[in-house]
Amino acid sequence: MLKKFLVLVALSVPMTAIAAGKAKKEEPVVHLTDEQIYEQLQKFALVFDVARDSFVEEADEKKMLEAAMNGMLGALDPHSSYLSADDLKEFNDKSYGEFGGLGIQVTSDRGAIRVISPIDDTPAAKAGIKAGDYITSIDGELVFDMTLNQAVKKMKGRPGTKVKLTILSDGKDARDVTLKRAIIKVKSxxxxxxxxxxxxxxxxxxxxxxxxxxxxxxxxxxxxxxxxxxxxxxxxxxxxxxxxxxxxxxxxxxxxxxxxxxxxxxxxxxxxxxxxxxxxxxxxxxxxxxxxxxxxxxxxxxxxxxxxxxxxxxxxxxxxxxxxxxxxxxxxxxxxxxxxxxxxxxxxxxxxxxxxxxxxxxxxxxxxVLQSKIETIERRESLYSEASFKNALKNENAKKKADKKSDDDEEVELSDEEKDAQDYQLQRGMDMVRAMSKLKTRAATCDGTSDEKPTDATDTLKKLENKKK
Structure with missing residues (x-):
């Protein structure tokens, strides 16, 4: 059995699949002798001293050294990083199902913060933040100069306080979303x-x-x-x-x-x-x-x-x-x-x-199984419309319309059954379970020959496909 300390960490998943352009050409690995490594470490110490003494303001030495360690590990791959004592505590709190924040799992991507997924039933999920969205600023501060850990810390805070995120979704203009922090209790x-x-x-x-x-x-x-x-x-x-x-x-x-x-x-x-x-x-x-x-x-x-x-x-x-x-x-x-x-x-x-x-x-x-065509059409309509164009003329009746909606057209929360009925992938999954169950029951009541019994799920799928033919 694999050792218990091996972990796969959600926070470190990089969304490399969306990177634009061609894949970066792999560079050859450079190995240094012990003497060369020692020389580079001496140079690092010199850079640290010069930067600390020459910087126009008082230098935060701890921040400088932690950034250097993060940079060194980040040069290996997107998953490797240095964890300060606070970072380590936050990781362990999250792993055991309770932590403070917005309920959003993120990673760094091309300088911005990419949403992996909002956690179910949290402020982020309720605010409509989706997997694949980008966070470009937190409380008005651009994230491009932040490490992932710094951005996560900035989003965390005392429960009940608010934080403003600037969200960029595929095909949409940037929008500001204000969220109220909460204690996140994850029921996984x-x-x-x-x-x-x-x-x-x-x-x-x-x-x-x-x-x-x-x-x-x-x-x-x-x-x-x-x-x-x-x-x-x-x-x-x-x-x-x-x-x-x-x-x-x-x-x-x-x-x-x-x-x-x-x-x-x-x-x-x-x-x-x-x-x-x-x-x-x-x-x-x-x-x-x-x-x-x-x-x-x-x-x-x-x-x-x-x-x-x-x-x-x-x-x-x-x-x-x-x-x-x-x-x-x-x-x-x-x-x-x-x-x-x-x-x-x-x-x-x-x-x-x-x-x-x-x-x-x-x-x-x-x-x-992709989600339903109705959902796809609705999504396209939301992404491409006159309102999405830069400098588009505003509708002078928009406020009146919004007011009317708030009075007469309040959003009704769907029941669990209604949500299930609209989840096309879930419905097709349940259809398949039901079909496999019937096929298995039928096979079990046949004359007992071994070739009548589905040996596994793949075999069952083949039998279902043959029935359609």
Whole structure:
């Protein structure tokens, strides 16, 4: 089993997929002799002294040195960084499910702050901030000269106080959003037994829905608890939803995959040394008793989410539906420095059971399901209109119209059932679970020949496709 201290950290996921232009040409690695390294360290000390003594204002020596360490680690890859004592505490608070702030998971990207995903039921999510949005300023201060940690600290604050973010969304003009800080208590697992929308027949068939918003220290325990409770409700199968889940603890992903596998490899990691390979294997015992499983993914599904999806897909235990996942296939480890600080550094790449590397590729779903055409049309209309043009004439009746809306057209919050009915990917996922359940039941009541029984989720999909033909 992989060591417990290996973690995949949501905050460090880089959104490299949107980088403009051609990929940067890989530069050759330069190795220095011990003597050359010593000379460079002497030069560093000289630069520090000259900068501190010559700077027009009083220099913050601690800030200078921490920035230098961050720069050194950042030169390795986007995931590696120096963690001050405060940074380390914030990371640990977040991992255990409670912290102060806005409820938004971010990374640095081309000088700006990119939103990986808002956390469910937090100020950021309620304000309509979406995965892929850019934060360009915080309380009027541009973020381009901030490190990621500095930007995160600036967004945090005393609960009840407000912070103004400037948000840039794809195809839209920048907008200011004022959020009220709150204590963020992350419940990483939500679950319910659901019925397919508009199902006329067999409406008593329940499907277990498990939403995993991140992989924290208690997520695996919460997931197992969800399975136990849903099994008592006699659900016919499961939808595991890791859409817009940026990752978290590697060990949590392993434990969750283990809960629904009856053996086989879950994931392997390979370090700098080619012989340095560790494999995580599933133990015997499937908590769902072999019931059909669909895993929902999208481009916001990263790292630990991809481990779960890849493990269940490669073992034929689940069908993966949705859209291509993010593609973060590296493992980070915290290395304490002995004074309450640490470095966070990439130590390995991970691979799915079939040997696939997810890095920059992601998980390809077995069944691609985009969100509904209605949503796509609405989104396009919101992105491209006269109002989006610079210096467009204003509508003199806009205020009256807004006033009328506030009086007569108040926004009505949708019920959970209405939200489910509008979630096209979820509905198709539940359709698939139901179809697989029926096919499995039919096979179990046949004459018992082995070729009539679906051996895994992929086999079931082939049978369903053959039926359509």
């Amino acid at each position: 697992v939500k679950f319910d037994d659901k019925t397919i929308a508009d199902a006329d027949e067999d409406s008593n068939e329940k499907i277990g829905y498990i939403r995993i918003s991140d992989f924290g220290a208690t997520t695996a325990k919460e997931f197992r608890n969800a399975i136990e409770k849903l099994e008592k409700k006699n659900v016919i199968g499961y939808v595991i939803d890791v859409r817009n889940n940026p990752g978290g603890y590697l060990t949590a992903a392993i434990d969750i995959a283990d809960a629904v596998l009856d053996g086989g490899e879950i994931v392997s990691t390979r370090g700098k040394d080619a012989a340095d390979i560790e494999r995580a294997m599933a133990k015997s015992g499937d908590m769902t008793n072999g019931k059909p499983i669909v895993v929902l993914i999208n481009h916001g599904s990263a790292s630990a989410s991809e481990i779960v999806a890849g493990a269940l897909q490669d073992n034929g235990r689940a069908l993966v539906m949705g859209s291509q996942s993010f593609g973060k296939g590296s493992v980070q480890q915290q290395k304490p420095l002995g004074d309450g600080t640490a470095i966070h550094i990439t130590i390995a790449r991970y691979y799915t059971p079939s040997g696939r590397s997810i890095q920059n590729e992601g998980i390809t779903p077995d069944v691609e």
